[in-house]
Amino acid sequence: MLQNQVETILPTDWGNFKIIAYSEDENDWMPHIVLIHEKTNFDATIPIRFHSECLTGDIFHSKKCECGKQLHSAMAYFEENGGILIYLRQEGRNIGIINKLKAYKLQEEGKDTVEANLELGLPADSRSFEDALAILSDLKVKSVYLLTNNPEKIAVFDNSPIVLKGRIPIEIKASEESKKYLETKKSFFKHFLDL
Secondary structure, three states: OOEEEEEEEEEEOOEEEEEEEEEOOOOOOOOEEEEEEOOOOOOOOEEEEEEEOOHHHHHOOOOOOOHHHHHHHHHHHHHHHOOEEEEEOOHHHHOOHHHHHHHHHHHHOOOOHHHHHHHOOOOOOOOOOHHHHHHHHHOOOOEEEEEOOOHHHHHOOOOOOOEEEEEEOOOOOOOOOOHHHHHHHHHOOOOOOOO
């Protein structure tokens, strides 16, 4: 069972957050990370984001995806409005960084993200958002606004006691390098994108 292993204060460019590591084992080197902005009002509906780890986008600012920009956009939103970021350790739609880089290599040959994963014998997307719901329950969150374009993240609330009050779009303008990636998100995964 996921447990709060440790919490402390993290000062950031977007204000102070409480940072919490959630895992089943206190020795887990890759726990889920939760950031709760100091302005968060637990008596109101809370803005939240489920963000799947993306080393290439979040840390190295890859132009192949919009993950890092979405992360920073969410942090800026929380600076203004309070909110909770749940940073899920499921790199590359949960295929891991090595397989993700193998998929990048196939994308250089013309495949889209789904085709590349399938050619590697991997699912198009094997992420789960159940851990995020468990974390919200542990934090005693009752109702949320979800910062997302992903219908799968919305659907996870269908059988949850946590009430989803609405969606806050978090669309990032496509770059030349991310255009095909975003088109696949829209056509295959049915993300809410204008492009």
